[in-house]
Amino acid sequence: MKIKQIGPFNGDIIDTILKNRNIKDIDTFLNPNSSEDLNPFDLHNIELGANVLLAHLLIRDHIGILVDADADGFSSASIIYQYIKKIEPDSHISYFLHDRKSHGLTDEISQKIASSTIDLIIIPDAASNDVDEIQRLYYMGIDIIVLDHHEVDKMPEHGILINNQLDVNKNTNKNLVGAGMAYKFCQALDKILDTHYADDLLDLVAIGQIGDISDISENEVRNLVFRGLETINNPLVKIAIMDSFGSLKGLAPKDLSFSIIPMINAVVRVGTKDEKDLLFRALNKIDDGRVWNVEKRKKNKKTGKFDKILVEQDIYDIAFDMMKKVKSRQNSMVKKSLEKLKNNTSIYNEGGISIALLNSPHEASITGLVANKVANKYQKPALVLYYKDKKYVGSGRGDEKILSSLKDWCNETGLIEFAQGHANAFGISIPEDNFEEFKKRTHEVKKNEFVYEVDLIVRENVNRSIIEDVTNNKHLFGGKVQEPLLAFIGIKINKNYIRQKGSMLAFYENGVEFVMYGAPDGLYESLKNNFDRQITMDFIGIPSVNIYGNKRTLQLVLVGCERSGNYDLIEEVPDEVTVETIIF
Template identity: 30%
Template sequence: MLVHFGAKEENIIYRMHEGKQHGIIVETVPEECTLVIIPDASSNDFEEHRELNEQGKTIIVMDHHEADHLSEHAIVVNNQFGYPNKSLSGVGIVYKVFQALEAIVPKVEEDYRYNVGMIAPHFLDLVAVGIIADVSDVSNLETMYYVQEGMANIHNPFLRTIIAGNQYKLSGDISPMKISFYIAPLINAMVRTGSQEQKEAMFLAMIKGDEIEQEDEGFGNTVSYADKALKICAAVKRKQDVLKNEGMVKLHLKITKNGMDKNKIIIGKAFRVADTLKGLIAMQLASAFKKPTLVLSKNKETNLWSGSGRGINQSDFKNFKDYLNSTNLFEYAEGHQGAFGAAIKDENLEKFIEQSNKDLEKYSFSNNYKIDLEYTSNQINADVIAQIASFSNHYSKGFEEPYILIKNIRVTERSLTIMGKNPDKPSIKIKVEDVNFIIFTTTKEKVEELKQMKYINVIGRANENIWNDDISYQIMITDYEKAIVKARDLF
């Protein structure tokens, strides 16, 4: 972007944070820099802005995080101040700045890499992935437009390489859900767990992707920046998964052994967990215990417990971060309501546990499903499922995939099929006319329990399944219960 507006590439210095850091670290800013640009962070770095400003530097912040006020010593572009679309994430703010600059600043020369005309839209693929990866609300039409337009026009060579390498999983199309499962985690793993050298490889892949980085003349093999980065991303993701799962299992055992799972808010005391993994482990623990979760580690020098907090989606407890701040026991809780960083003094931790148990005594964190559609088993058919599934390329946070309640599904030996190679972790298919109801990875005990129910009510989501050019329609079961059926309910 800067080169496009006349900056010389040799005058641009960039720095990638080590681990999962945010904002400005003043001592890392080179003395010779006159312009400092910070994307997706730093709205609250008031002292750092002042210090750099006093050194004669201009600071531009492009951010979406909440702040008490606008900095007096920086140019802050933040949609939380006076812009109607509050859900646009950091990558969207960078795009808005690019749009504005392109509208008012003359281009030095036509960039040969792009078609004639405005260049900003060429980067909407990166904007779309960034919005989805940040789990931003897409219900605003501007945000939805960026996501849809970006997914429909993948230009970035590194993104194209990731998609090509995951064709089997992506099944030939791109959707927010598939980006969330198969593309964003690779990039996220590199940012959180990769070395600086590995992050550099991914960064260069996004810029130079198709260019050849290495060429082995002896064997005639060539490696592009994008191909090299994809291999590194996959390796780093595997490493991250191992570390995350090990940390999660240890904390889960520790929490249950010490009875901490009885608390209203789960607190995992992690002594040997990297900061970059705390949020991921907190998310897994929140899902396992179905309670808001903090994963914290203690700094012996500062006597502070710090780490990450994660809420639970299927709960009415939506303001986890604000609740922590309202107790006046935390040094800070900053970020999004359901995903944030927090710190608390050691002497306040037990006070918080006691207070939260009292404050939330009557609060149930059990799954609460907002039912969007309701049918009986004799009303559901493939045409209905096909219509609901046709919107799959739009479903994302703020425009969630609908939960469907289907009542009075009959379970018989003939309609029920056991699937999977592992008999201890079977999957289940219940066929009702031309619709399959699917439960993945359950237990033998659950299978027997299901057979005894005879009739069930299920909550699930619609899915179109394509296999060997054969299309079938499914309900992926999220939850179910035994149905009490009267004769009149079957007609």
């Protein structure tokens, strides 16, 4: 492994990390505020859009909301739904859900809207480029308000587009996602109506901003997210967080990424229409106060068998149980797809990119999740595709140790229809006629010498206090403010304290668990199958803490590890000599 310490250690690990992230104003970063907040009325069309909504509410028109198919889509649509219900409790609102993981005004959704009785459709987090569909609905007499954050290819001639990426905005904040734009719309309404309801929905804003991987180092976004984490009001969100962490205190952005957000995404990917409907109703307190008798199975301690009992549950308990089941179903689907791939010749692995072919378009919703597993198994970038309409369509997952951007590499081949999304997590379509040539091109991809850029290199001892300091400040990191990466070099490990469970490999030293998820095949055996009682290891990982019951264990979640002696320090920056760093 090649390791480089980013900058000098000044004795304060948190200050060192923030300087390594090029945070200029550390005080504002640590204490975000509203001083630089975007005035909502600087966004083009926002006042017009607010007044159009109020006009429709005044004459008791039928309002529609399109719910886009991801965590940001559900949270932004919920912000609009709940805000309207706050200012007009008796308003007539219908919501439209995608049957599958789709975005914007698809033909199917457009037909549903056209067949309804709505007078106004509000579309958060989508549809900026759905020019033809917007025009069609407009000519049918339906008003349209789009609240979006995606790049605009062509301005629609009809409807009201409110988008923070537009050049015509007087001022903007391009880091706001769908939930952030929905919040700005509600802020504008608050100012027009002299009310203060928008801030009641900040927990939903946080879900959208974190779920859509926005830049939470930016002051306004950071402030919105922190305030949302401090005021979790939504009953369903509360249940999900309490189930994962046992408390609502001290939440970090990452905590939503490991609780409510993946559960919403699972329902979006593989949930039925009824399950998606239940999720939206629970998020929006529809049927709040109702109680159902639900049949549960409980183990009888005397007989050892499971008895059926009736339990009273509200909509939030029912929805949370459903979300857990759907998440489990999604995991089973991924496992089955991987088993199919393992048992046939559907993985092309001769080049520098693994290409796996799934049997059916019915597996389309999980291609990204399967790609994660394939990339991890073969330790290189992966594409997971299925065949449909003379194209190979699916998802890509990259590995920056090999390519800085798999998406860019695919686009640069000139052989694909599109690769859209993030640098190393995106959707892709390859025409059938180009597929064989594309596979040949993967032979050009070679593994680069990857350098781990770490915040601190610690030699020959496990410094618990540094790991503790980082985990106590976990709320500072997330989005483009990358989590800290630490290197522990020359750590002696008793072989009795090496454990493997499935693909998880763990080492224990000085009360710290060094844990690797998805460990490469054969690594455990190579470390254990020798006559040494003790081995010396080099670890690179992210500080974390595992809480199980009353037991709290410091961890380093590993991104790399190997036996000592093979690492190479690149342009190492010496520690800054201070009173705190001198060793006597």
